[in-house]
Amino acid sequence: GGYAVSGGLHGVGVSVVNALSARVAVEVKTDGYRWTQDYKLGVPTAALARHEATEETGTSVTFWADGDIFETTDYSFETLSRRFQEMAFLNKGLRINLTDERESAKATAGADEAGEDEKHEVKSVSYHYEGGIVDFVKYLNSRKGDLVHPTVIDLEAEDKDKNLSLEIAMQWNGGYTEGVYSFANIIHTHEGGTHEEGFRAALTSLINKYARDKKLLREKDDNLTGDDIREGLTAIISVKLSEPQFEGQTKTKLGNTEVKTFVQKIVYEHLADWLDRN
Structure with missing residues (x-):
């Protein structure tokens, strides 16, 4: 079923993200299959594609903001983290995971005396509140x-x-x-x-x-x-x-x-x- 309410101010949601992105990749698992479609500046670059059968459900949306439109496409981990924690508090039982996989965000531990390669640790947080x-x-x-x-x-x-x-x-x-x-x-x-x-x-x-x-x-x-x-x-x-x-x-x-x-x-x-x- 659908959602009783949605969180948004202007009723435009992902359509604006799609229109302002150099690429948006959508993957949906529903009706027994995995489906994908890509977009560029809001326009589909190929027809909706049906892939292998699956019993899983879920939606994944990945977007690349257009660098010609935005002065910066560098996202603040702290800003996103605060907002996601707030959302987890407001939706009792919901789990939100945030992982920063950018090279610039990885904390570097110094190589040891044996000369091992530098190790990278991914910055990640998880929020889940049963008490809401x-x-x-x-x-x-x-x-x-x-x-x-x-x-x-x-x-x-x-x-x-x-x-x-x-x-x-x-x-x-x-x-x-x-x-x-x-x-x-x-x-x-x-x-x-x-x-x-x-x-x-x-x-x-x-x-x-x-x-x-x-x-x-x-x-x-x-x-x-x-x-x-x-x-x-x-x-x-x-x-x-x-x-x-x-x-x-x-x-x-x-x-x-x-x-x-x-x-x-x-x-x-x-x-x-x-x-x-x-």
């Missing part, structure tokens, strides 16, 4: 010092009618800075959006209600501000939806109005339950 965004919060908080509460608060919810799902993981640490990171279809929404607005509104409203119910705030006291409440908070908000509306100059702000209502309701209910139990 709970592991993401633990990873971020591992550098933040003391924790206010030992366990990460996490919640998941889905509205099948709207093809909308939500995952949130959060934990307060002893620091003073807020670290709330939001994502829509695995895309980091740097400018926030309706999912963040719903989260912040529910959090501020609920914590103030809790503080008043427990007499932590007296009648004459002002409400706690959102900034007060989010001090020391590390949180990951991840929504997946079929038709995301991205706004802002860099298309990194989620604009779907139905998301705010959904997130606000779910966060309020789940967090209220957690507070009652803890």
Whole structure:
């Protein structure tokens, strides 16, 4: 079957990579065979070819960016590594392997006294998180010092009618800075959006209600501000939806109005339950 959602900002995906590459080689194992096709600047260089029979499935896409179009085709291992780690956190159970096989990236160990040839070690990382965004919060908080509460608060919810799902993981640490990171279809929404607005509104409203119910705030006291409440908070908000509306100059702000209502309701209910139990 197909995918319920896809991670992208402009709906063009691999077609742009294909159009801007001196060569793209695609290999697909499906329907009992291995299939291949090559492209140059977006145009097939040969017909789709069927090869040997196989029971395996999978897709491999290799591209060579066109040096006449791009000033540089040198890719940063660190940039790719950070993004792939983020993707692994956001897709619970997914394994992503990144290997840099370029000669320039190989660490050279000096030849020993016997005059052996120099040995090369390939630069490689692998990311896999069964805990998903709970592991993401633990990873971020591992550098933040003391924790206010030992366990990460996490919640998941889905509205099948709207093809909308939500995952949130959060934990307060002893620091003073807020670290709330939001994502829509695995895309980091740097400018926030309706999912963040719903989260912040529910959090501020609920914590103030809790503080008043427990007499932590007296009648004459002002409400706690959102900034007060989010001090020391590390949180990951991840929504997946079929038709995301991205706004802002860099298309990194989620604009779907139905998301705010959904997130606000779910966060309020789940967090209220957690507070009652803890």
